[in-house]
Each structure stands twice: as structure tokens, then as C-alpha cells.
Amino acid sequence: MIRPRLVLAAVLLCFGACVWEPSHQQNLPRDEPFDVTGWAQNPGTTIRLEAWNYTTNSYQVITTTTSSSDPNFADPSMYFYEFPDVLLPWQNWQPVNACSGSGMASLRVYEGTKKLTTFNATQKQCIFDEVWNGDHPTNAVLDCGTATPDNQLVLFSPPTC
Numbered sequence: 001m002i003r004p005r006l007v008l009a010a011v012l013l014c015f016g017a018c019v020w021e022p023s024h025q026q027n028l029p030r031d032e033p034f035d036v037t038g039w040a041q042n043p044g045t046t047i048r049l050e051a052w053n054y055t056t057n058s059y060q061v062i063t064t065t066t067s068s069s070d071p072n073f074a075d076p077s078m079y080f081y082e083f084p085d086v087l088l089p090w091q092n093w094q095p096v097n098a099c100s101g102s103g104m105a106s107l108r109v110y111e112g113t114k115k116l117t118t119f120n121a122t123q124k125q126c127i128f129d130e131v132w133n134g135d136h137p138t139n140a141v142l143d144c145g146t147a148t149p150d151n152q153l154v155l156f157s158p159p160t161c
Contacts, residue, residue, distance in 0.1 A: 017041045017078070018117040019109045019153055025120050030093050030103055030157035033085035039078040040067035040111045047081045047116075051092040052106040059108065062086065067111070093157060102159040108152055117146050118153045 019038040028034050036049055045067050050059040063083055071077030093103035109116045119127070126144035131137055 017111050017114065018119070019151075020119075022153070022155060023121045023124060024118045024153050025156065027156050027158050030088065030105070033087045036083040036086055036107070036109065038081060038109065038116060039072075040081050040116075041076070041078065041114075042111065043067060043069045043071065043077075043079045045079075045111055047083075048110045049083050049086065050108050050110070051088055052094075053091050054094050055091040060092075062088065062092070062107075103157045105155045105157070106152055107155065108150075115151045117141075118151050119144075119146060 017038070017040050019036065021037045022028060022034060040047055046064055047067055048064050049062045051062050052058075053060045063086070065081055065083055067079040067081040069079070071079060088105055093105050095103050109118075123144045123146065127137070127140045130140035130143060135143070
């Protein structure tokens with residue numbers, strides 16, 4: 001569950017629609033569930049989580065959810081979504097060495113046909129700092145950038161050997 005302060009931070013820092021957690025290039029154990037959270041532009045809209053399948057060499061839908069119908073206080077309003085306890089199947093992790101448990105996953109999140117913006121940890125900190133110092137969230141995001149040009153969310157699973 002997201003703590004209220006984190007929700008407030010995400011509301012202030014995420015302009016438009018975005019993936020807030022996890023961060024691009026974050027390390028996560030591949031055998032433990034994780035949450036994917038963020039903000040959509042529209043209420044009650046379908047949000048789709050996809051992951052690259054290394055067996056079929058294509059993205060596959062992992063799960064869908066619906067954005068909240070309750071707006072936040074931002075202008076324009078944004079709508080929270082969450083994919084709780086995501087556990088990617090083995091074919092969505094590319095092995096990167098001989099150790100069991102390591103690998104890389106490539107995800108993307110869509111609101112309808114719009115791929116949602118992603119950030120790495122450094123960009124999130126930059127955005128937070130700029131907003132804290134009085135910059136508008138939109139300008140902060142423009143100054144700090146997004147994680148990848150195509151808003152891909154790459155996760156790494158560290159070796160366990």
C-alpha cells in the first residue's frame with residue numbers, strides 16, 4: 001500500500017500520466033512480487049501492463065487494471081492506478097549470467113493507446129528537488145527528463161549466487 005506522503009509526492013511530480021513505481025533500472029528480486037503504480041489522465045480507464053516475452057520475442061499483456069474514478073487535487077486531475085503483487089513469469093526475464101535469479105525484464109504501461117512516462121531514481125530525485133524549490137512539475141519533468149525515449153521500464157534482478 002502506498003503511504004500518503006508518497007502519493008502526495010507522486011501527484012506533485014508526475015505530470016500527465018506516468019509510471020511512478022518501480023523506477024526505471026531498479027533492482028528487484030525476480031522471484032518476489034512487486035507493485036506497479038502511477039497516475040492516469042482519465043478516470044475509470046483501462047491500464048495495461050505488458051512485459052517482453054523472451055520466448056516469443058514480443059510484448060505480452062501481463063494484467064490490466066482500471067484507474068480510479070476519484071480525481072486527485074492536481075490541475076488537471078490525475079487518477080491513481082495500481083498493479084499489486086506483480087510476479088513476472090520466467091519467460092519475461094532475460095538471463096544475464098549463469099547465476100540463478102538474475103536477469104532483466106522490459107515492461108511498458110499503457111492508458112488506452114498512450115504509453116505512460118517512466119522515470120529512473122535520479123530523475124525522480126531531480127524532479128522532486130526542482131518542485132521543492134518552486135518549479136512547476138511540468139517544467140521539472142522537462143528539465144529532468146524521462147527514463148527512456150520510448151518510456152520503457154527496464155528492471156534488473158541481481159544475481160543470487
